[in-house]
Amino acid sequence: MLNHPTYDKLTRLKLFGMARAFAEQSGLDLDHLGFDERLGLLIDHEATERDGKALALRLQRAKLKPNAAAEDIDYRHARGLDKPLFQRLLNGNWLTAHQNVLLTGPTGVGKTWLACALAHQACRQGYSAYYVRLPRLLDELSIGRADGRYSKLLKQLAKIDTLIIDDWGLAVLDDVHRRDLLEVLDDRHGVRSTIVTSQIPIEHWHAAxxxxxxxxxxxxRLVHNAHHLNLKGESMRKKRAGLTSTHQQE
Structure with missing residues (x-):
């Protein structure tokens, strides 16, 4: 490692990216570059490293499904995915407008994966995200009410830029659950964005x-300012396994 007063000072100041770039520059012939250019390279390296660490931390906190990223989306699979709409969503304007995204369709068509890909892209754009299944979210709020953390949990959820609520409608809701859900969505309405996935068509959510x-x-608070993607078709998990029907599976 380079033994140089400037390197040591940069390290003590926790400018680790600049320190590493300074060490790299010390081994190169950069006499053709002016002071401003060399300083700019150091600052760019520091900014890039900090942005990378910040993104890694956002993704760690988000608890997204692994390998869900925009560049890996399969648009060829026949599941009714509106490619132009989804690509517009990847631009992030819906987050700026504090809108929601609703993904519906049968099990296995990739609703959760696509939701996490959207949230992964949001993290890249500087937004925070968090993935949770609705039954677990309701359990966490019930536990929080019992141990005194209820208000704190609501405040934490309200601050998340992109909240993914998976498996909407699968859990049986009692009155407490309904009121908890209303509290969460009311805090987010118009100021944050929510992604919901469900096997149940939206027209049946009211009854559910x-x-x-x-x-x-x-x-x-959820539907009226939302983009809706209704997926269809056979399970992608089944297709990846080489199965297309119950008869073939047998």
Whole structure:
């Protein structure tokens, strides 16, 4: 490692990217570059390293499904994915506008993966994200109410730029669950973005929530400012396994 007062000072100042770039420059012939250019290279290296660390931390906290990234999206699979709409979503304007995304369709068509790919792209764009299944979210809030962390949990959820709620409608909601869900979505309405995945068509969500009044309030905060992608077709998991029907599976 380079033994140089400038390198040591950069390290003590925690400018590790600049320190590494300074060490690399010391071994190169850069006499053709002016001071401003060399300084610019050091600053660029520091900025790139900090951005990389910040992204890694956002992705770690997001708890997304592994390998869900925009460049790996399979648009060839016949599942009704609206490619132009999805590519517009990847641009991130819906996050700036604090809109939502709803992904519906049968199991196995890639709803969760696509939701995580959107959130992964959001993290790249500097937004925070968090993935959670609806049953687990409701359990965490119930535990929080019992141990005194309920308000803290709601505040944490309200600060997340991109919240993924997976498996919407699979859990049976009681009155407490419905009110918890309303609290979460009310805090986020108009100021944050939410991604929801569900096997249940949107037109059946009102009945799935159970209480008409609370269902109106919940869906008003979720559906009316949302982009909807309705996927269809056979399970991608089954196709990857070389199976296309129950008969073939046998």
């Amino acid at each position: 929530i159970g209480d008409a009044t609370l269902a109106d309030a919940i869906l008003d």
